[in-house]
Amino acid sequence: MSGQVEHRYPLKKLNTWRIGGLAETVCWPENEEELREIWLKCQEQGIPFRLFGRGSNVLFPDEGLTGVTVISTGLAQSAWDSERVRVGAGYSLARLSQEAADRGLTGLEFARGIPGTVGGAVVMNAGAHGGSIQDILEEVKILTPQGELQRLAKQEIQFGYRECSLRDQVIILEGIFCLKSGDPDVIQATMSENLAKRKAAQPLELPNAGSVFRNPPGDSAGRLIEKAGWKGKRLGGAQVSLKHGNFIVNQGDATAHDVLALIREIQKDVHHQFGVELKTEVRYIPPS
Ligand SMILES: Cc1cc2nc3c(=O)[nH]c(=O)nc-3n(C[C@H](O)[C@H](O)[C@H](O)COP(=O)(O)OP(=O)(O)OC[C@H]3O[C@@H](n4cnc5c(N)ncnc54)[C@H](O)[C@@H]3O)c2cc1C
Structure with a gap:
């Protein structure tokens, strides 16, 4: 393959939250054919295959990922x-x-x-x-x-x-x-x-993954989170942004566990206070 391949590569470098353990193998195919080859090899050999872009809507696990993690950014024609x-x-x-x-x-x-x-x-x-x-x-x-x-x-x-x-x-x-x-x-x-x-409106100066929760019908997740008193609250290195209630920022050493725990606490509390079930927009990728 002409594209870059790395082993034991930090997932932190592959997402906008700057969170995650090590990926066993990461490939950056440079074209469709290379991507398809990698995918076929993984299928044949039963190797886990995952594909991401800029990692701006995902939370990678602290425990890391086995198999092959493919980054699509080389398909840029x-x-x-x-x-x-x-x-x-x-x-x-x-x-x-x-x-x-x-x-x-x-x-x-x-x-x-x-x-x-x-x-x-x-x-x-x-x-x-x-x-x-x-x-x-x-x-x-x-x-x-x-x-x-x-x-x-x-x-x-x-x-x-x-x-x-x-x-x-x-x-x-x-x-x-x-x-x-x-x-x-x-x-x-x-x-x-x-x-x-x-x-x-957004805390662009700190690592984040955009809106953490989907807006419930007819309402705004950020408004509910702010009203429930969560703005600025922190769990480990993860903090609900002071600027926007629907953003969780990484204050430097946040782990996926911190973010997940904060998400669960917010969901519990918003449900308790307003009877609204907040669903995540950001996608957690479980460890393998
Ligand atoms: C500061 C900030 C602001 C944002 N603002 C917005 C906004 O206004 N509106 C909005 O909608 N989103 C917003 N986002 C979220 C995010 O940027 C979007 O969802 C974006 O489209 C995700 O693209 P990505 O390449 O980063 O996907 P990734 O996070 O890499 O992947 C997201 C999902 O898509 C899958 N995927 C990625 N590429 C492919 C592919 N080629 N084929 C099949 N599956 C694929 C992945 O497997 C994963 O499940 C924001 C994020 C940040 C950090």
Whole structure:
């Protein structure tokens, strides 16, 4: 394989929370063929296989991961054709959003400031400021559990709030997005405004994984957590952000156990106080 391979590699370096033990093996394939080869070898030999992008929506275990952890960021090809763009699953969503703006194309303004990859964004149906991936996705190329390459039109995929029917079912290799021509000044101004809102409301100066909980229908998780008195509360190295109740920040030495314990305490208390069950948006990857 031409891509990088590391053994006993710190998972901390592979996620925005900077948490996690050691991964037995980590691979950064440089193209789809390499990724497929790794996947096939793991299938043949019964080796655990996991794939991540920028790790901006996951909590890795302190105990580490056995098997092969694959990072998609090498699948970063892009090809623009007028208002359409075909991009590899490992492409940065924020970069794509900026490139669209530079071309005077509207539709990706919501994505500026979401620190994930295109593949992670499709799987999570990432969204903000009233927009989401499903609004602009046209087609995806996937690797099926049978090892086949397939193309799926958007109509063949079910999307919901931060979820998509492809999650845990297939590997996304690339996406085709369709944008619209717009006023470059308005697009840039909207993106700058969206970024400014994030900087004002989110603790971007400390390691975090974005919103920890999904917003319950008609309400905001951050509002409930703040109202329950959890802002600033700390468990080990994990702290509920003083800036935003739905963010847990790593104060330097947080473990996955700290974060999980804090999550459980918040869930218990919010349920006790308001009768609302908070569900996590962030995904815990159990040890193996
Ligand atoms: C500061 C901050 C702000 C954020 N703001 C937002 C926001 O406004 N809106 C929002 O929706 N999210 C937000 N997020 C969360 C996160 O950035 C998004 O969910 C993002 O889309 C995740 O992409 P990723 O590449 O980091 O995925 P990862 O965290 O690496 O993976 C997430 C899940 O997707 C799976 N996955 C990743 N790539 C693929 C692939 N190619 N094929 C199949 N499965 C795959 C993984 O196995 C995992 O289950 C924020 C996070 C941070 C840290």
